[in-house]
Amino acid sequence: MMFPLLGGALAYVLSHPPAATDPEPAETVAEAPETPPPPAVEPVGEKVDFIVRRNDTLERIFRRLKLSPDDLNAILGLPGVRQALNRIRPGDKVTVVHEDGAVHALNRRISDTEVLAVTRGDDGFAAEILATPIEIKVAHAYGTIESSLFVAARAAGVSPETILQLANDIFGWQIDFALDIRPGDRFHLIYEQKHRDGQYIGDARILAAEFVNDGETHRAVYYASEDGKIDGYFAPDGRSMRLQFLRAPLDFRRVSSNFNPRRRHPILNRIRAHQGVDYSASHGTVIKAAGDGRVGFVGRKGGYGKVMILEHGGGISTLYAHMSGFARGMRPGQRVKQGQTIGYVGSTGAATGPHLHYEYRVNGIHKNPRTVRLPDAAPIPAAYRADFQAKAGLILADLEQVQETTLAAAPAD
Ligand SMILES: [Zn+2]
Known part of the structure; x- marks a missing residue:
């Protein structure tokens, strides 16, 4: 569920591209995970989305769709286009607008944030790269564990990657996720979701998290200092969440x-x-x-x-x-x-x-590795403490607010 209280203040556009994810190879258009944006001027004709299959080449695809091979040659002759179009892989999606096989436009995503757009004008084909920035929205999720962490995460709308982040990168030193998880354990997250062209495409970073394990509450916030020297998850009191030993040394x-x-x-x-x-x-x-x-x-x-x-x-x-x-x-x-x-x-x-x-x-x-007191982790250095406390205080206040909202909305039992 989107968390509306944070409004636009925390929504921003990523300046660095997030890790690329391989799309699932899909044979049918209906399963296509995303739609490249339409070019500025919508050309007339029939629009066809095709998903690249194993061993496909553009020549083969054009033949199958009865598209003009001369148009393909003209498009591939445009500067910089051959490189962007030749690297097609199964699962890639290409959109073509044509009239009786004569191509009017061709779109293909070439990176997480860019689409190659070819359009036919009066002087033949022209190609441009359209920016499709990834927008980060802040979302909130809450779950109670009944059978397993992954089931609870799915029910809460959280991706498996985000749950692994929670277990491996945030609480993996405090909680043994292999043996310590109990029915009734619960989590609250404030995390980033990636959107492109108005569509959800995946989760990004967890900003704040609370995990109640066997009645004990663990909290963590993400903090990165302006100078980039500090970057990671910290307890509200400024101790790093990372200890010298993992609780459970296995996947x-x-x-x-x-x-x-x-x-x-x-x-x-x-x-x-x-x-x-x-x-x-x-x-x-x-x-x-x-x-x-x-x-x-x-x-x-x-x-x-x-x-x-x-x-x-x-x-x-x-x-x-x-x-x-x-x-x-x-x-x-x-x-x-x-x-x-x-x-x-x-x-x-x-x-x-x-x-x-x-x-x-x-x-x-x-x-007993499950209960031994592990050596303490280093706290936030003194020079960053004030900044940490100011930022952590804000996000923790948000976490508390969403908790109250969810608890108030939960049916009484
Ligand atoms: Zn044994």
């Missing part, structure tokens, strides 16, 4: 159950006290380095099967067991960054099924 999307935190370890428990966390996940799920560090051990070790140990300094090490394989280049001494793929979930060693067994140790002593 939580493929963890089999979000709601079974007390999973027993059927084999290893009998061998020794269970000293880690088990994430039941499908074979091949990406395992990430929980924090920056170096590879201390990589190889096989008894019941652990294929195992990796990372040394993070300060006496902290993390261990990842039962892996199906290691990422390329993992050898003792190799540096790894937090979030980097180090290997894949498997069931090597004493494991009944594919899962990640994860341990967190401080000076050799096992700590």
Whole structure:
């Protein structure tokens, strides 16, 4: 749902193009995700949108649509046009206006923000690049989790990418999205949506977020300083949301159950006290380095099967067991960054099924990685504090206001 309270104040046009997204290859015009804008003067004739199929060439498409091959040659002869038209890929959309095969106009999107427009005038064809800027609108979403985070997100109209942003880039250090999510958890977001020609084309950045997990409220705001030196998510008190260790060192999307935190370890428990966390996940799920560090051990070790140990300094090490394989280049001494793929979930060693067994140790002593107090992150430097507080205060006030609006609008039960 659009959030009207913010009005036009926060709506602005992106000065940098956002990451391009590949359109789904579509065979039918009806599924076309977007419409290039009409040229300034609407030419007369029949308008045809065609979606490029596999192995299509413009020649083939023109033949299929019975369009004049001479017109195609004339269009391709225009300066700069051949390059823009020859790179067609399945799923691309081209719009042609013609009369009995004689082309009057041809439009093709060449970037997120530009359309190539060819029109026939009195002196033959002319080509120009039309700017179709992406407009950013600020939207608001609210959801309560009943079965899974992704289901709740879809119900709230939020894209899966935005939910991954929420889990990976904002709260992935405070909340274990693989094991900690509970029915009744809820989220509130203020985020940007990209629009072009009046149509929604995707989500952009989350500006502020609240996640209530198991009754505990987490909040974060996006902050970027004017000089570009600071850019990221911060708690309202100015602490960075990023900690030295991730809560769940794997791609939580493929963890089999979000709601079974007390999973027993059927084999290893009998061998020794269970000293880690088990994430039941499908074979091949990406395992990430929980924090920056170096590879201390990589190889096989008894019941652990294929195992990796990372040394993070300060006496902290993390261990990842039962892996199906290691990422390329993992050898003792190799540096790894937090979030980097180090290997894949498997069931090597004493494991009944594919899962990640994860341990967190401080000076050799096992700590529960789900509850251990992680080293604090750096706060916003003093020089930026006033600016941060002013901006964060505004967006947090907006977040609170939309919350009151949604809660007031929710049916009483
Ligand atoms: Zn285990």
